[in-house]
Amino acid sequence: SQTIHQWPATLVQPVGSPLSLECTVEGTSNPNLYWYRQAAGRGLQLLFYSVGIGQISSEVPQNLSASRPQDRQFILSSKKLLLSDSGFYLCAWSDGGGTSGRVGQFFGPGTRLTVL
Amino acid sequence: LAKTTQPISMDSYEGQEVNITCSHNNIATNDYITWYQQFPSQGPRFIIQGYKTKVTNEVASLFIPADRKSSTLSLPRVSLSDTAVYYCLANNSGGYQKVTFGTGTKLQVIP
Numbered sequence: 582s583q584t585i586h587q588w589p590a591t592l593v594q595p596v597g598s599p600l601s602l603e604c605t606v607e608g609t610s611n612p613n614l615y616w617y618r619q620a621a622g623r624g625l626q627l628l629f630y631s632v633g634i635g636q637i638s639s640e641v642p643q644n645l646s647a648s649r650p651q652d653r654q655f656i657l658s659s660k661k662l663l664l665s666d667s668g669f670y671l672c673a674w675s676d677g678g679g680t681s682g683r684v685g686q687f688f689g690p691g692t693r694l695t696v697l
Numbered sequence: 698l699a700k701t702t703q704p705i706s707m708d709s710y711e712g713q714e715v716n717i718t719c720s721h722n723n724i725a726t727n728d729y730i731t732w733y734q735q736f737p738s739q740g741p742r743f744i745i746q747g748y749k750t751k752v753t754n755e756v757a758s759l760f761i762p763a764d765r766k767s768s769t770l771s772l773p774r775v776s777l778s779d780t781a782v783y784y785c786l787a788n789n790s791g792g793y794q795k796v797t798f799g800t801g802t803k804l805q806v807i808p
Contacts, residue, residue, distance in 0.1 A: 589749060617798070623800065624784070624797075624798045624799045624800045625741070625798035626798075627795070627796070627797070627798075630795070643700070669738070670741045671741075673740065684729075684731075684743075684746050684794070685731055685743035686733075686735075686741075686743065687738025687743065688739075688741050689740055690739065690740065691738070691739065691740050693738070695791055
């Protein structure tokens with residue numbers, strides 16, 4: 582079976598500090614990977630997606646970046662956090678090569694980021 | 698991307714059947730309708746996906762009319778633990794799925 586991990590679960594960072602959130606997927610190969618952000622009481626905003634190693638597409642302009650150094654690893658980063666970066670960050674995967682037999686997107690537990 | 702529209706909120710008593718309708722007038726030929734459930738401080742969880750007619754699994758049923766411009770998620774005999782936000786999406790089934798999660802429908806189950 583497939584599992585998706587995110588860490589840390591919660592994070593409090595000062596404005597201007599760097600950020601690194603990590604997501605890993607187990608039990609499947611060549612997944613499509615996604616980073617979403619959810620503000621309080623709002624829907625999910627797609628930030629980045631990746632269909633393969635080193636292939637990153639950005640959906641919205643921002644001071645965040647993403648990288649995919651390995652097939653099942655997805656990292657969200659920032660050099661300098663802004664107050665507006667606070668939110669609930671979710672990583673998700675979907676079947677990229679038909680190996681899992683599963684449909685839809687599958688989400689990790691999320692990281693609650695508070696920028697002070 | 699096909700835009701979806703669903704009610705902002707719904708209330709239901711325990712034990713009742715709940716039907717949440719979603720409209721997607723501009724759904725593309727290759728789009729599927731997918732529903733997710735989200736509890737507070739958790740990521741959305743896939744519930745069900747369908748293309749047309751009726752799909753049923755252990756959690757819910759999904760009804761899609763022939764014109765596919767709307768769909769209805771049916772939750773049988775809801776319990777308090779079904780209180781959550783439910784999202785309706787229209788997206789391609791395979792490969793990269795560029796989807797838009799709106800604000801969903803907040804279902805409150807009342808004792």
